[in-house]
Amino acid sequence: MDKHIYMDHAATTPVDASVLEAMLPWFTNEYGNPSSIHRWGQRTDYAITTAREEIAEILCCEADEIIFTSCGSESDNLALRGIALEARELGKGNHLIISSIEHPAILRTAQELEHHHGFDITILPVDQHGLISTTDLKNVIRPDTFLISIMYANNEIGVVQPISELTAIAHEHNILFHSDAVQAAGQLPLDIEKLGVDLLSVSAHKFYGPKGVGLLYAKRDTLKHSHQTGGSQENGLRAGTQNVPLIVGMARALTIVAARKSNDNSKMKVLRDKLIESVLDTIPDSILTGHRTCRLPNNASFAFEGIDGNELIMHLDLLNIAASSGSACKTGNPEPSSVLTALALSPKLSLGSLRLSLGRDTNDSDIEYIQQVLPKVINNMRGAL
Ligand SMILES: Cc1ncc(COP(=O)(O)O)c(C=O)c1O
CATH class of the missing domain: 3.40.640.10 (Type I PLP-dependent aspartate aminotransferase-like (Major domain))
Structure with a gap:
């Protein structure tokens, strides 16, 4: 692609x-x-x-x-x-x-x-x-x-x-x-x-x-x-x-x-919510991290049980999607970020974080592509355990 x-x-x-x-x-x-x-x-x-x-x-x-x-x-x-x-x-x-x-x-x-x-x-x-x-x-x-x-x-x-x-x-x-x-x-x-x-x-x-x-x-x-x-x-x-x-x-x-943020925000919010809903609906054992409504219009962040967040980023990169994860891998020993630790998530969840942050040019087809590939990637990663 x-x-x-x-x-x-x-x-x-x-x-x-x-x-x-x-x-x-x-x-x-x-x-x-x-x-x-x-x-x-x-x-x-x-x-x-x-x-x-x-x-x-x-x-x-x-x-x-x-x-x-x-x-x-x-x-x-x-x-x-x-x-x-x-x-x-x-x-x-x-x-x-x-x-x-x-x-x-x-x-x-x-x-x-x-x-x-x-x-x-x-x-x-x-x-x-x-x-x-x-x-x-x-x-x-x-x-x-x-x-x-x-x-x-x-x-x-x-x-x-x-x-x-x-x-x-x-x-x-x-x-x-x-x-x-x-x-x-x-x-x-x-x-x-x-x-x-x-x-x-x-x-x-x-x-x-x-x-x-x-x-x-x-x-x-x-x-x-x-x-x-x-x-x-x-x-x-x-x-x-x-x-x-x-x-x-x-x-x-x-x-x-300052001039365009209100339009950009409305557009990003619709796409963000579409993404959040579909991820939570289609991927079992997934949660949204952060607050449902008190959140930035462009932020969709998740945690997936039994997933290594850094590995997930690499799989997505191979599929041409740039994303990030809150867990850092220090000397081969993955650790959740201090933010995810502060939320008191279970260790199984906090290591499997994913942040997808939208921009003013993100469009419907970008979101549809992610909706299509992300559940498969997570499923394959879980199957490989
Ligand atoms: C909340 C927050 N504070 C501070 C910084 C640091 O900003 P800079 O990269 O310009 O040093 C960042 C960068 O990611 C950030 O997200």
Whole structure:
């Protein structure tokens, strides 16, 4: 079959043709350093200023509240480390709260702050669908809690958290709230005022922008410490010459996504639901992971009993379908991801995970092909046991 079906948009997306076009001049003729005083520098500085303003309009925030970074992981690191340093310096507290399904960019950063810098962290559990309980959150808040970081939407199971409810709880206790919106940015509303967050991480390659560029929204006066020292770029909060073409590309990609996301989401939801229903109907001993309705429009994630998730990905790859699984194979010993472990799935299920993530170009015939081949692949794999 000539058809290739890319169902791994949660891993990354292709760059939109008009995003590439917008970036090209800034790779070629317009190469000035935005910190330079001459006209070459003025032009690239102006391109960054324009990108910042376009993004601020979409996020409903001020342009100087946007800090450009090299990726979502860096934005997460900057948020946690920057706020932790400030809390330490001003004696504002020693305790931070994260959820048990955070991306490693949050989980490992929080653990590093604990192991090497003496902060206390609480890892908040989620229910079987991946949702945070507001009561649980209230119960773990301490007088010395200075930051809560809970992701907007999860990368593996697509569960979407009630961010504005969670931020309201944080603010009742005078605690700052950060959200990793890397998976959410391409599909969910990003209005900072409505979400109520103090800090928010975004990465361009998840919404048809280039890889290697991201941003951190930080409400004015919340972030004063950088985790990368050097020059005074980005208001002194992120040293290093800005990557002008990628920043221009990120702004263009976000503008395009803001305009078309409602249509794309409606289309993807129909296809996603068709896929979910048929998988659950036709494949015995299968479950949907994550929440049935509080989930990203493009995420269909499953667990199959008695299946090795990594082997399944290889079988699908041979059938020209790109997908992913939450289990990592370390030295021949498969282990479920921390997200699937947090859902407390039985070991038989958690090793057999599959994430199919749709994109704006996914169509009916892609879904039909998967509906046709997936039950057979699972059946054959089970028969081979
Ligand atoms: C939820 C979440 N946070 C952070 C990241 C890291 O983003 P980046 O690849 O831009 O570093 C990812 C990437 O998959 C993600 O899904």
